[in-house]
Amino acid sequence: MYFKTYCDSPAFWQTYLHDPASITMEGILLFNKHLLFLITIIVLFVGWLLAFTIYYFSEQNNKFQSNFVHAKELEIVWTSIPALILLLLSTPSFTLLYAMDEISEPELSLKVLGHQWFWSYEISEFNSCQKKDQSLKYVCYMMVLDGLPKNKQGYFRLLETNKRVILPTNTHLRLLVSAADVLHSWTIPSFGLKVDACPGRLNQLNLFIKRVGVFFGQCSEICGVNHGFMPIVIVSLPTLQFHHYVMTKLELGQD
Ligand SMILES: [Cu+2]
Missing domain, CATH: 1.10.287.90 (Helix Hairpins)
Structure with a gap:
């Protein structure tokens, strides 16, 4: 069987843009x-x-x-x-x-909040779900090299976070981006997204992920000493698996 490897994270001697996922x-x-x-x-x-x-x-x-x-x-x-x-x-x-x-009727909203120096997320408005008023919350910090599992192979230095945000593929998503303290910028090259996170302001984006994968990005607006250490990681799953994941997660409650 033939698998195509996609470029969804920075690679050595990379000269071209990332592979598109949206x-x-x-x-x-x-x-x-x-x-x-x-x-x-x-x-x-x-x-x-x-x-x-x-x-x-x-x-x-x-x-x-x-x-x-x-x-x-x-x-x-x-x-x-x-x-x-x-x-x-x-x-x-x-x-x-x-x-x-263009914002086409979103089925799901992901709120992104930039902090000095990490990202927090909230997934809410599950339109196809009974638990409409509930939401999933994540706080994503960068993993330092010592925090990664023992043999560090397969991990990306300065790009891994303690939690990865999970999103469904082939679904219209709405992103609401803001910041809690100073300017940040939420960026995923494979999605072609880059949006400023301004305190006191909500920036809206639409996203339609076309394939399954792990996507990496970084803060793209100078926001302080640890600006280079607040990466973004998104995992996209098929819709059914995502639905199952959300149901289980809401059933179990937040961790
Ligand atoms: Cu920054």
């Missing part, structure tokens, strides 16, 4: 590819022009002296072509931007 990230990657294609053409063209100019700047290669001082047609062309390119880019860019902001 529709948002797929859109971002596609747009990135379009941009790169266009940029390559522009760089090649401008590079050729530059080489051409340098070559003919030398008297040996260009015996004739030209004496024109302006060219209206050329001005029009080299002003309108970049404008057209920008216009061409604006359509996919705005489409992506507004698609990312």
Whole structure:
């Protein structure tokens, strides 16, 4: 059987972005590819022009002296072509931007609260569940190297937390992000999410996870001395397993 390994955490000598796990990230990657294609053409063209100019700047290669001082047609062309390119880019860019902001009826809400220097979470509003008013709460600290199980293989240094937040796949989720003290930023590259956690303000996001996996992220807004030590870990499970997990957890009560 063939398993594809996804890049959901930083890897050695990584040069490209993480593998997408949400529709948002797929859109971002596609747009990135379009941009790169266009940029390559522009760089090649401008590079050729530059080489051409340098070559003919030398008297040996260009015996004739030209004496024109302006060219209206050329001005029009080299002003309108970049404008057209920008216009061409604006359509996919705005489409992506507004698609990312779209909130489609969420079945579950995850509240994220940034603290100096850890994240706390609350999962509530289980629409398909009888225990509607109950919620799951987590407080996630970073695991120091000594706190990890004995042989430290398979763990990520500075990325592991004491608890992992579990979310269902193929479900519309709503994230409400805020902070308790200073600015933080909640980020998961594989989901294409990065949102500021501002104290006194709720930022809303939508998330649709497409595959099962363990996803890593880090705080992305300088928030104090331990800013680099407040990672984010999300585990996504199939909907049925998630439902079972929530029911068991609520039955047993908080730990
Ligand atoms: Cu931070």
